[in-house]
Amino acid sequence: MPSGPKALAPKLSGVKAVAAKPSGVKPGGPAETGTQPAATAGPTLTAGPTGTTGPAGTAGPGRAAEAGTAESGGQNSPAALPGLPSTLNSRARTLAGAVQRRCAELVAMESPTGDVPRLNLLAEELTAGFRATGAQVRRESGVAGDHLVLEWAGQEENLPHVLVVGHHDTVWPVGTLADWPVQEADGLLSGPGILDMKAGLALLEGAFALLADLGQRPHRPVRLVVVADEEVGSPDGRRLVERQLPGAAAVLGLEPPHPDGRVKTARRGSTRVLLTVTGREAHAGNDAGQGTSAVDELVDQLVAVRGLVGQPGTELNAGRISGGSRANVVAGRAEAELGLRFATAEAQSRTLDTLAQLTALRPGARVRTEVLSSRPAWPERTGDPLLRHVRSLAAVLGQQLDGAPAGGAGDTNLAGARGLPTLDGLGAVGAGSHARGERIEIAQLAPRIALLAALLAVPLPRLRDRP
Numbered sequence: 096m097p098s099g100p101k102a103l104a105p106k107l108s109g110v111k112a113v114a115a116k117p118s119g120v121k122p123g124g125p126a127e128t129g130t131q132p133a134a135t136a137g138p139t140l141t142a143g144p145t146g147t148t149g150p151a152g153t154a155g156p157g158r159a160a161e162a163g164t165a166e167s168g169g170q171n172s173p174a175a176l177p178g179l180p181s182t183l184n185s186r187a188r189t190l191a192g193a194v195q196r197r198c199a200e201l202v203a204m205e206s207p208t209g210d211v212p213r214l215n216l217l218a219e220e221l222t223a224g225f226r227a228t229g230a231q232v233r234r235e236s237g238v239a240g241d242h243l244v245l246e247w248a249g250q251e252e253n254l255p256h257v258l259v260v261g262h263h264d265t266v267w268p269v270g271t272l273a274d275w276p277v278q279e280a281d282g283l284l285s286g287p288g289i290l291d292m293k294a295g296l297a298l299l300e301g302a303f304a305l306l307a308d309l310g311q312r313p314h315r316p317v318r319l320v321v322v323a324d325e326e327v328g329s330p331d332g333r334r335l336v337e338r339q340l341p342g343a344a345a346v347l348g349l350e351p352p353h354p355d356g357r358v359k360t361a362r363r364g365s366t367r368v369l370l371t372v373t374g375r376e377a378h379a380g381n382d383a384g385q386g387t388s389a390v391d392e393l394v395d396q397l398v399a400v401r402g403l404v405g406q407p408g409t410e411l412n413a414g415r416i417s418g419g420s421r422a423n424v425v426a427g428r429a430e431a432e433l434g435l436r437f438a439t440a441e442a443q444s445r446t447l448d449t450l451a452q453l454t455a456l457r458p459g460a461r462v463r464t465e466v467l468s469s470r471p472a473w474p475e476r477t478g479d480p481l482l483r484h485v486r487s488l489a490a491v492l493g494q495q496l497d498g499a500p501a502g503g504a505g506d507t508n509l510a511g512a513r514g515l516p517t518l519d520g521l522g523a524v525g526a527g528s529h530a531r532g533e534r535i536e537i538a539q540l541a542p543r544i545a546l547l548a549a550l551l552a553v554p555l556p557r558l559r560d561r562p
């Protein structure tokens with residue numbers, strides 16, 4: 096079906112009418128071209144931008160979707176690269192304006208974690224946009240809102256899939272837009288949730304629109320999981336990501352890169368723990384001896400916990416505490432939500448074991464620990480072949496790109512912890528995630544669209560040690 100009114104591809108069709116040459120991508124006929132030596136693919140792929148203008152009537156709203164599912168016009172292979180980079184770069188530059196508008200549209204639809212109606216509305220909008228690039232879309236309802244599982248057919252249908260992971264929830268409450276609307280200044284575009292990660296979703300839509308525009312499919316099947324609850328650790332959405340992991344050739348995350356543009360090659364493990372203390376209420380003046388203060392117990396527990404986790408590779412943030420009712424009542428209940436970060440899987444299991452065994456320090460009190468969400472540590476891989484591949488693709492596109500480990504956790508932890516070839520930070524370049532004023536660099540949109548499109552279109556090298 097055609098996309099919704101706001102989807103990216105239809106807007107591109109206006110661009111396509113002057114820039115694309117719909118018939119130019121398959122001059123030799125799809126079947127023949129596909130079996131010819133890779134060297135013939137170069138001219139096929141470069142035919143578009145230099146070709147003559149196609150009839151405007153062929154560039155209707157549904158065209159991108161048709162192109163995405165049509166027979167591919169040529170085989171992408173490394174040998175095709177000589178023609179591919181300039182095509183990708185020029186198309187990406189043409190598309191960047193539409194992707195920028197798409198970023199603004201997605202930001203304008205506020206979607207804080209937990210706001211099911213708003214998240215579902217945005218899921219609908221994303222569905223329309225991705226469908227217009229040829230995706231099959233499945234909505235999976237969850238307690239936190241609808242998640243999306245999308246699939247694009249590949250030229251080589253039998254190859255293991257590439258998995259892309261993203262999310263459409265943000266940390267920003269509804270109403271944030273009222274005093275912080277989408278703003279463009281000094282080459283930056285800011286708005287709540289733009290960097291983390293609405294721009295990442297818009298970039299991927301742009302990359303698929305670019306391929307569809309060229310009459311190309313990705314080299315192998317691509318799946319995308321968009322979860323609705325990433326910002327609280329994906330307690331529900333994680334099952335969908337995990338379901339798509341087995342057999343994945345590579346896993347790519349659309350989270351923002353490091354502020355200097357480097358992609359993320361590892362992530363620390365992260366766990367949220369709720370520490371609940373139960374005491375006994377009593378009148379603080381008359382019967383203090385009859386009571387057991389949950390607040391006092393919690394304070395002592397926090398001091399003890401701080402000592403326990405004060406070991407290398409573990410960091411603790413006591414992010415929220417609450418408890419008690421009033422000054423003249425001995426507190427019957429108190430709780431703290433702890434955020435823990437781990438450099439290694441060993442540090443993670445050791446610390447969580449210790450926390451699970453906490454016992455009350457005073458008679459009459461009870462202590463309970465509950466893991467609210469947990470992401471395993473994703474260790475760095477020496478000589479990371481996926482990073483090498485991305486780095487060399489970037490170089491061919493005239494970009495300089497490198498990678499580095501990240502402090503925060505994301506859904507790519509689930510893949511990296513299993514040893515799957517994984518990279519994150521393929522989203523928009525910018526700064527200030529989760530901070531007032533988060534922003535993206537507009538000039539970096541085109542390079543990222545081109546990079547993502549290349550990553551999808553060019554065959555992956557061998558990424559695992561064992562066959």
Ligand SMILES: [Zn+2]
Pocket residue numbers: 262291292325350
């Ligand atoms: Zn994020």
